Amino acid sequence: MSILEVQAVSKAFGGIQALDDCSLVVEQGTITGLIGPNGSGKTTLFNVITGYERVDTGEIRFDGRAITGETPARIFGLGIGRTFQLTRIFPHLTVLENMHVALPRNIGGLLKHWGSSQEQRQAMDLLDFVSLTSLKNEPAGNLSYGQKKLLEFALILVAQPQMILLDEPAGGVNPTMVNELARGIRTLNRQKNITFLVVEHNMEFVMGLCHMVNVMHRGTKIAEGPPQAVRKNPAVLDAYLGV
Amino acid sequence: MKALRTLGLLALLILVLVFPVLISPNNVVTDMAVFTLIYAMAATGWNIFSGYTGYISIGHAVYFGVGAYTLALICQYWNIPGGYLPFLLLPLVGLVAGTFAIPLGFIALRVRKYAFAVTTIALMFIFQLLAYNLRGITNGSLGLYLPPPPWSSDIIDLPFYYVTFILLLVSIGVSWRIRHSKYGLGLLAIRDDEDRAFGLGVKTGPYKLVAYVVSTIFVGMAGGMFVYFIGTIFPQFTFDPIVDVNLTTIAFLGGLGTLAGPLIGAVLVVPLQQWLTLQFGGSSLNLILFGSFLLVILLVMPRGIVPTLQSKWLSWKASRLKGARVSATRQERPALVDRKEG
Numbered sequence: 016m017s018i019l020e021v022q023a024v025s026k027a028f029g030g031i032q033a034l035d036d037c038s039l040v041v042e043q044g045t046i047t048g049l050i051g052p053n054g055s056g057k058t059t060l061f062n063v064i065t066g067y068e069r070v071d072t073g074e075i076r077f078d079g080r081a082i083t084g085e086t087p088a089r090i091f092g093l094g095i096g097r098t099f100q101l102t103r104i105f106p107h108l109t110v111l112e113n114m115h116v117a118l119p120r121n122i123g124g125l126l127k128h129w130g131s132s133q134e135q136r137q138a139m140d141l142l143d144f145v146s147l148t149s150l151k152n153e154p155a156g157n158l159s160y161g162q163k164k165l166l167e168f169a170l171i172l173v174a175q176p177q178m179i180l181l182d183e184p185a186g187g188v189n190p191t192m193v194n195e196l197a198r199g200i201r202t203l204n205r206q207k208n209i210t211f212l213v214v215e216h217n218m219e220f221v222m223g224l225c226h227m228v229n230v231m232h233r234g235t236k237i238a239e240g241p242p243q244a245v246r247k248n249p250a251v252l253d254a255y256l257g258v
Numbered sequence: 259m260k261a262l263r264t265l266g267l268l269a270l271l272i273l274v275l276v277f278p279v280l281i282s283p284n285n286v287v288t289d290m291a292v293f294t295l296i297y298a299m300a301a302t303g304w305n306i307f308s309g310y311t312g313y314i315s316i317g318h319a320v321y322f323g324v325g326a327y328t329l330a331l332i333c334q335y336w337n338i339p340g341g342y343l344p345f346l347l348l349p350l351v352g353l354v355a356g357t358f359a360i361p362l363g364f365i366a367l368r369v370r371k372y373a374f375a376v377t378t379i380a381l382m383f384i385f386q387l388l389a390y391n392l393r394g395i396t397n398g399s400l401g402l403y404l405p406p407p408p409w410s411s412d413i414i415d416l417p418f419y420y421v422t423f424i425l426l427l428v429s430i431g432v433s434w435r436i437r438h439s440k441y442g443l444g445l446l447a448i449r450d451d452e453d454r455a456f457g458l459g460v461k462t463g464p465y466k467l468v469a470y471v472v473s474t475i476f477v478g479m480a481g482g483m484f485v486y487f488i489g490t491i492f493p494q495f496t497f498d499p500i501v502d503v504n505l506t507t508i509a510f511l512g513g514l515g516t517l518a519g520p521l522i523g524a525v526l527v528v529p530l531q532q533w534l535t536l537q538f539g540g541s542s543l544n545l546i547l548f549g550s551f552l553l554v555i556l557l558v559m560p561r562g563i564v565p566t567l568q569s570k571w572l573s574w575k576a577s578r579l580k581g582a583r584v585s586a587t588r589q590e591r592p593a594l595v596d597r598k599e600g
Binding site: 115 | 435436438439440441442443444446447449450451453454455456457458459460461
């Protein structure tokens with residue numbers, strides 16, 4: 016069963032056709048990779064799925080319902096979390112405060128102190144999951160690059176999403192940590208049945224982690240399949256190596 | 259540590275309360291004190307919006323003026339005599355300013371950051387022009403007069419001082435409540451990365467507008483208090499760019515977005531400004547001296563007094579604890595991630 020369907024989506028920025036009649040399907044419960052050379056439209060695809068950009072034409076369906084043109088907040092609420100290529104956390108807030116920004120709020124509790132016990136436990140559990148507990152009172156801007164990525168990851172877990180889009184999660188993270196990250200993703204996928212769509216240039220990471228891989232080139236999908244098959248696909252080799 | 263802090267705050271409170279009685283009758287000093295408190299309240303209000311969200315408003319003089327004219331007009335139409343009654347009208351005055359802020363804030367908040375700042379300045383000048391030209395309401399450049407307070411000249415400042423102090427405490431309370439609430443956390447998130455906050459479900463539009471309106475209520479009450487204290491009201495001294503410059507200077511100097519910043523800023527800026535004017539006003543040397551003072555502070559503490567001292571204090575504490583902590587944590591958990599650059 017598919018959880019996300021992108022149907023014939025196009026998006027242009029001025030003269031650049033970032034997405035050109037792009038279609039792809041992500042199956043429920045999988046870890047799906049999205050690879051392709053620089054400028055092939057991977058991040059733009061993430062942006063239109065999560066509502067940060069509007070599509071020119073085409074439709075996006077999540078869990079059976081059309082989400083084309085919805086706001087980022089609404090899409091986050093529906094259950095799609097995402098991380099950014101350049102990590103976006105709140106640098107002047109502490110690590111713990113960052114977590115509480117993402118925790119769902121109801122209008123009655125707005126003026127209460129943000130650290131109620133139940134929320135606090137939820138936030139601390141997630142910080143524990145990404146091993147940031149000891150840094151909870153540190154301003155997030157002081158964290159290292161890798162730690163910021165972990166924090167961003169924890170941030171989106173707060174809303175208990177059904178699906179997570181990761182934009183280059185392993186970029187700039189050291190090898191030990193990359194393995195740790197892959198293990199975390201697998202755990203969430205298996206235990207909480209979260210579907211992942213992962214953009215990544217680290218091929219070892221993608222091939223080891225993903226059940227399915229989609230390959231993009233010049234704004235559209237050119238291949239899909241299990242990692243081993245995609246690796247040998249002539250169209251893919253052409254896109255990466257050819258002209 | 260905590261007891262020491264409570265004790266310090268209590269001592270400060272008592273000092274502020276007995277200060278005018280000790281100094282009285284010295285109207286030069288008590289005048290300064292009243293202006294300081296008025297500006298401390300206005301800057302605390304301003305900080306609730308601009309400090310927390312990072313949207314710098316250079317047009318809150320609109321609400322200072324609206325508050326001022328509202329009080330003057332109410333007193334005129336209802337023939338309200340000088341005394342304590344105008345003080346009781348101040349909450350109403352604040353609400354009127356807040357009501358003006360709903361549509362104006364809605365318009366100004368269509369744009370962000372620098373464009374927002376420019377829009378707010380434009381609003382301020384539009385209101386100044388209106389005050390000059392709507393003569394039927396404002397009496398134009400001839401101005402309006404407020405009922406003179408009935409108290410004798412050696413204690414006249416005291417009621418102003420204490421009532422403003424109460425309002426200041428209310429503004430600090432509101433600011434504190436917001437700063438530590440889930441709502442305030444949303445405002446601070448907007449300051450850091452508005453789009454990201456929006457993406458995480460923070461309703462940025464209503465969040466900003468509510469903070470804007472709340473902040474104008476206090477600036478409006480400050481405007482009302484200001485003209486009642488002065489006794490007269492003219493367009494150029496209420497819808498006045500200097501009010502905006504003072505508010506931003508006070509908040510930036512003390513520390514943007516901190517609770518104590520606007521208070522410390524007001525206590526430093528307002529008396530210094532007035533004292534310099536008294537001493538050197540004739541030769542305009544006061545402006546040069548005041549400017550130099552601001553430059554020195556900017557040079558030494560570019561982020562404002564409170565944040566600079568805070569980080570100094572934290573790093574001093576960290577350096578004292580360092581020896582013990584490094585050995586404990588580093589062994590427990592090998593560095594999982596890249597060290598911080600540099």
